[in-house]
Amino acid sequence: MSSQLQGPDRDVPATDGTRGTSRRTVLRAAGVAGAATAAAGLTGTAAAAAPAAGPASAPAATSDNVAGWRTDPDSPRFTLAVMPDTQYLFDGASIHKEPVEAALRHVLDHARDENIVFLSHLGDLTENGRAEELAPLGEAFRILDRRGAGYSVLAGNHDIDSRTDDQRGRTPYLDAFGPQRLRGLRTFGGASPDGYNTYHRFRAAGRTWLVLALDWRPSAAGIAWAKNVIAQHPRTPVVLTTHELVYADTAGEEARLSGFGQHLWDELIESHDQIFLALGGHFWPAARTVRTNGAGNDVHLHVTNYQDRYFGGSAMIRLYRFDLSRKTIDVSTFSPWLLAKEKSGRLNALERRELELTDADNSFSVPVDFEKRFAGFAPLTPRRPRPAERMLLPGTVAYWRFDSGRPDGSAADEDLRVRDLSGHGNDLIRTAVPGSPADALRWSGRHHPDQPGHGSLFLDGSKPPLRGACLRTVPGAPLDTQTFRSGCTIEAFFMLPDDWTSSRNAWSALLSRQGTLGAAGKTGDPEEPVVTLSLSDGHALQWAAAPLDQKGLVTNWSHELPLGTWWHAAVVNDGRRTTMYVDGCPVARNPATSTQGLTTLGLSWLLGGYEYGGRLDQLFRGWIGDVRITGRALPTGAFMNA
Incomplete structure (x- = not known):
């Protein structure tokens, strides 16, 4: 077998006629539960080409195995681990499996805190593709097998006869890492009939992702x-992994497609929009590029390989940390084996240089607007409106929403009355500053994506001069006298327009209670209202309320909230302490001060209005969606945006 295999890639032209100066692989990792070759409409199975499981194959995953591998399928943050060429660690009589074992243990040890969902090896596992080289590597991978961890392994040109494609038949590589080994893993989806190409699926960020692991030379x-x-x-994002894809001649240079990489682009990648990331090894140095596919979308193409470095690359791994909230993939490259040795103080001079690679081609961030990038094949289905009855939790004392069905942008009537859907009679009526335009309150179809009612009210208030309108509870509303001594939850959806300015719009209130501190016998500025959820001059939320058990105001503050974005605000009091949440997340400036109940003088609540000295002083500018007040502390899972 060894006489048929290439020597070091730098010296040997590739079989497609190009001469490589490094090595390439494409990462395409995805896990699928259950063998799906037949489902793909293909004849035969991977097992038909692969021999019966031998000593190197993994045991079928038992329930204990599966239980050992824990990832969070719903978190917007998850990690793909990538291991490139390890061939110089498994070269004839020179066998060093310890670096690989350390890397695989690192993946398991950090599976929970990094949410590592999958590992892809990019090929060239060994130098000569011999059974005696593959056996110790196969034993190392039992570290993952025993825990049921998902992974893919593909053949590089040193693992098989590089002159052949995936129709080459049985090889020591296939004996060691063929589908008979992988089918015991819950991420395994299936294999091509020859056994050399596999696919895998995993759940992450609330959706399924797919990894394609393609052979050194996949046939037609x-x-x-x-x-x-x-x-x-058809709706699944795909990461493609293969051994050869892109390369660069010198460090810092933008990668370009190799001859075979161009073939793969022309035949597969360009025409399949689901492929958004493609990873390869084979060449060095590390490099990357972005190409536009046939749908007009970016495809990120990376080469990662460290066999040219000290100790054959020390089994370096690369972590692709996906963060869908930040619309970013953060990439880092390091050797877990050397990091472990560093802790024991046993590093030599060369090893110290290899702990972590921090240059721009090995430590970087890739911006990806995942929702926009996947819209062509997996557009997000907007959350449907939820009936008002479903929002009426036990203890709901008031619930207002603005999905009236009126034409978008139409003015609200002067005799507007917004019904309290809780049935307690806390209806809202319009109140306006004299001389304000008739459309100071306008109906809108805009809404927070997680808002139960698909509509809002736009309030066009500002000063100076003071202008605009707001809503107030009707005279005699039961809400006006409630003190919430045992606790409460106040929630509101809102968005500030991009032209919101501190000079004209600061210190308006989403919701406030009429009545001054002075009239209530509380300390502080006697002209301030007893309760207000306001927006500061830095468009941060401020909850300022006079509790029953305090002499003056107690405040909670959010961070500054970007304009042009919908937010869900919640203020929760459990009878002892008040906590503010933004989009279900507690803010930092929540004081530990005891706060029981809310002071009242029996006056109205204002939606979008703020009084100072008992008179309207500022009016809200922006959109207000559903507002709910509950007479008890709610957990975040019961908020309207949950």
């Missing part, structure tokens, strides 16, 4: 199989 049949797999998962 292999490419057709890959297309069929993608077609069978």
